[in-house]
Amino acid sequence: MNLKTSSYSNLKYRSDIDGLRALAVLAVVAYHASPLQIKGGFIGVDIFFVISGFLISTVILQNMQNDSFSFLEFYSRRIKRIFPALFLVLVACFLFGWIGLYSDEYQQLGKHIVGGSGFLSNFLLWQESGYFDNSAESKPLLHLWSLGIEEQFYIICPFLLWFCWKQRLSPLIPILFLFVISFVLNLIGIHKDSVGAFFSPQTRFWELLIGVVLAYQKLYGFNIKPVLKLKTEINFPYVHSFISFLGLGLIVFGFLFISKERGFPGVWALFPTLGAAMIIGAGSQAWLNKNIFSNKILVWFGLISFPLYLWHWPVLSFIHTINNGNDASRMVRLLAVLSSILLAWLTYKLIEKPIRYAQKNKTTQLVFASIIVAFVGLITYKSEGYPFRTILAAKQKAWTDKPQVLSGYETSKIYHQVSVVKERDFYLSNVLNEKANIAVLGDSHANRLYWSLSDYKEMKLINIGRGTCPPLIDVEVFQNNGQSIGCQPLTNNYLHYVKEDSNIKLIIINAFYNQYRQGLILKANNKQISLEEALNNTLNYLCDSHKKIIVALDVPEVPSSCYQRNFPVWNIKFPPVCTTSKQQFDLQNKPLMKVLKSYPDVAVFNPGKTFCNEQCGEIDMHKYLYLRDGNHLNDFGLRKLSPSIHDFVRKELG
The missing domain is CATH 3.40.50.1110 (SGNH hydrolase)
Structure with missing residues (x-):
C-alpha cells in the first residue's frame, strides 16, 4: 500500500481495528437479515462511530504535530474514501428502482438519493419516521443515516482541533465539554423525541467524540498543557488484555440485551461505544486483539466493511419489496447476504481501492459525479417517480390506505x-x-x-x-x-x-x-x-x-x-x-x-x-x-x- 502523501505515513496500520470493523459490520448485516435472532446487532453502527472518531482524529492530530495538516488534503481523502462505493450503490439503486419500483416508491427513492449524495439522510429519515418502524424495510437507503452523522461530524471536528492547535490550546477540554453536552441531549431526547435522538447529529456526536478522546489519550495521555508532547507508550500486557476482554464483554452484552424496544441510544449506547474504546485502547498487542481480531478472515471482512455496509441493506430491502412486503425465506436472505459480500469484495477491489490510491487525483470528478447523482434523484422526486414507466405505476396507489384503528x-x-x-x-x-x-x-x-x-x-x-x-x-x-x-x-x-x-x-x-x-x-x-x-x-x-x-x-x-x-x-x-x-x-x-x-x-x-x-x-x-x-x-x-x-x-x- 503506497501512500504518496508523507503526512499520512505516521499512522501505523492496526489489523485488529479492521477485525473490530468486521465484528461491527457482520453484526449489522446479521441484524438486518434476521432481526429476531440478532436483536442487538444494530449497535454495530455505534462501534463504527468510535472507530471512525479514533482513526480520523489520530490522523489529524499527528499531522498537526508534524505541521503538515491540510484541510484540502483531509477532505480530498474523505471524498476518495467515501464517494466511489457510495456512487456505485446509489446508481445501482436508481437502476433497480426504474425496473422494479412503483412510482410512489421510486419518488421516495429519488428523495433518499439526494439525501445520500449530500450526507443528509439522517435529517430526511428524522422527518419521515423511525429506524425501527414498519416502513423501514421499504427504504433501500435507510442505512445511509449513519454516514450522514459521520460526515456532519467531520465538518466540525477538524476545525475544532485546528483552532485549538493554532491557539496552542489542548483540545481535550472542549472535546470533553461537547461530549457531555451531546450525551445529555441524547438522554433528554430519548424521552422527548426518540426518533430525533436516534437520527440527530447533536445526540450522536458523543459516540464519535469517544474515539477522539481515545486518540488524544493514546498520543498525549491526559495532558492539558498548552504545549503538547507525544507520550511514550507503556505496555502492560495483562492489564491491556483484561481491558480488551472487558470491552468485548460489553459489546456482547449489547448484542444480547439491547433491542429496538429499549430507548436507544440513551445509556444503552455506552455498552458498544465504551466496549469498542476499550478494545482499541488496549492496543494491538493485547491477547484478544493480536490473536482474534487480527485473524485474517476478520481482517478481510474489515477491509470490505464499508462497501459491505453500503450493499447489504439495499439488497435485503429490494428483496423485501419484490416479495410484496413479506419476509423472505431464510435461504433467500442467506443468498442476499452472500451476494452482498461478493458485491462488496468486487467494489473494494475494482472501484474503491484503485480510486483511493490512484496516482492521479480524481476528487473533482468524484464531486461532480455526486452532484449529477443528486440532481437525477431530485428530478426523480419532482417527477413523482416517472409514472410513465409502467401500467401499474400510472394508475396505482395500491398500498395507499386509510387509518383503520382508533384505540382509547x-x-x-x-x-x-x-x-x-x-x-x-x-x-x-x-x-x-x-x-x-x-x-x-x-x-x-x-x-x-x-x-x-x-x-x-x-x-x-x-x-x-x-x-x-x-x-x-x-x-x-x-x-x-x-x-x-x-x-x-x-x-x-x-x-x-x-x-x-x-x-x-x-x-x-x-x-x-x-x-x-x-x-x-x-x-x-x-x-x-x-x-x-x-x-x-x-x-x-x-x-x-x-x-x-x-x-x-x-x-x-x-x-x-x-x-x-x-x-x-x-x-x-x-x-x-x-x-x-x-x-x-x-x-x-x-x-x-x-x-x-x-x-x-x-x-x-x-x-x-x-x-x-x-x-x-x-x-x-x-x-x-x-x-x-x-x-x-x-x-x-x-x-x-x-x-x-x-x-x-x-x-x-x-
Whole structure:
C-alpha cells in the first residue's frame, strides 16, 4: 500500500481495528437479515462511530504535530474514501428502482438519493419516521443515516482541533465539554423525541467524540498543557488484555440485551461505544486483539466493511419489496447476504481501492459525479417517480390506505367491560360533538365501506368492529389450530349498543364473508355454525329494534398472487386468473342471498355492480388496481365505490 502523501505515513496500520470493523459490520448485516435472532446487532453502527472518531482524529492530530495538516488534503481523502462505493450503490439503486419500483416508491427513492449524495439522510429519515418502524424495510437507503452523522461530524471536528492547535490550546477540554453536552441531549431526547435522538447529529456526536478522546489519550495521555508532547507508550500486557476482554464483554452484552424496544441510544449506547474504546485502547498487542481480531478472515471482512455496509441493506430491502412486503425465506436472505459480500469484495477491489490510491487525483470528478447523482434523484422526486414507466405505476396507489384503528377512551365506552383495546379494534367517527345515526359494523372490509361514506358530511357515521371479527351475534372465531381470536365479547357488546341506541337509525353490516367459510371456523355456544346460520341469528336479533338494516355484499376478490410484483415491469401482463366473471361473483353470494330473501325489509347492497366493465360480463378488479391486496379496497377503490354506496344509503334513509 503506497501512500504518496508523507503526512499520512505516521499512522501505523492496526489489523485488529479492521477485525473490530468486521465484528461491527457482520453484526449489522446479521441484524438486518434476521432481526429476531440478532436483536442487538444494530449497535454495530455505534462501534463504527468510535472507530471512525479514533482513526480520523489520530490522523489529524499527528499531522498537526508534524505541521503538515491540510484541510484540502483531509477532505480530498474523505471524498476518495467515501464517494466511489457510495456512487456505485446509489446508481445501482436508481437502476433497480426504474425496473422494479412503483412510482410512489421510486419518488421516495429519488428523495433518499439526494439525501445520500449530500450526507443528509439522517435529517430526511428524522422527518419521515423511525429506524425501527414498519416502513423501514421499504427504504433501500435507510442505512445511509449513519454516514450522514459521520460526515456532519467531520465538518466540525477538524476545525475544532485546528483552532485549538493554532491557539496552542489542548483540545481535550472542549472535546470533553461537547461530549457531555451531546450525551445529555441524547438522554433528554430519548424521552422527548426518540426518533430525533436516534437520527440527530447533536445526540450522536458523543459516540464519535469517544474515539477522539481515545486518540488524544493514546498520543498525549491526559495532558492539558498548552504545549503538547507525544507520550511514550507503556505496555502492560495483562492489564491491556483484561481491558480488551472487558470491552468485548460489553459489546456482547449489547448484542444480547439491547433491542429496538429499549430507548436507544440513551445509556444503552455506552455498552458498544465504551466496549469498542476499550478494545482499541488496549492496543494491538493485547491477547484478544493480536490473536482474534487480527485473524485474517476478520481482517478481510474489515477491509470490505464499508462497501459491505453500503450493499447489504439495499439488497435485503429490494428483496423485501419484490416479495410484496413479506419476509423472505431464510435461504433467500442467506443468498442476499452472500451476494452482498461478493458485491462488496468486487467494489473494494475494482472501484474503491484503485480510486483511493490512484496516482492521479480524481476528487473533482468524484464531486461532480455526486452532484449529477443528486440532481437525477431530485428530478426523480419532482417527477413523482416517472409514472410513465409502467401500467401499474400510472394508475396505482395500491398500498395507499386509510387509518383503520382508533384505540382509547371512546372505544372502551362502546366495548364496555373489555378494558384492553386490541390493535385490531376500531371505533371511528366522522361526527364531531354530535350523535351518529348510521353504524357501519364488521371487520376490516366494513371499515372500507365506512371510508367510502365518510367524505359525505351529511352522513353521520360510526364504524365499530375488529379485524377478522364478523358482525355476528354470539359467534366466536377460531383459527385452524383451535385458538380463539376473541371476537364474541366485543361483537356482542357493540351489537347490543347499536340496537339500543335511539340515535342510530341505520345499521350497515359487511365482512370478508369468504374467510369465514374457508379457513376460519365459527362457533356459537361451543358448536360449529355456518356463516349463513349465524347471519340469520344476527338479523333476527337486530330486526327487533325496528331500525333500517343494510347488508352489504363483499367486493369481488382476486387471488393475492395477482398482486405479486412482476419483472420486467414494462411487460406486465394480467393473467386471466385476475378477472372475476359476474357469474362467479353471483355464485359466491348465492348462500347469503338465500338467507336475505327471508328478510324483505333488509336492503342488500351489491358492490359488484360498481366494478363491472361496460358489458358487465366480467369484473376486472386487478387491471384498475381497486384493491390493495386480493380483497381489501384501496384508495382508488374507495373513491370508485363512494358514489354508489352513498346513493344507496341515502335512499334507505329516505
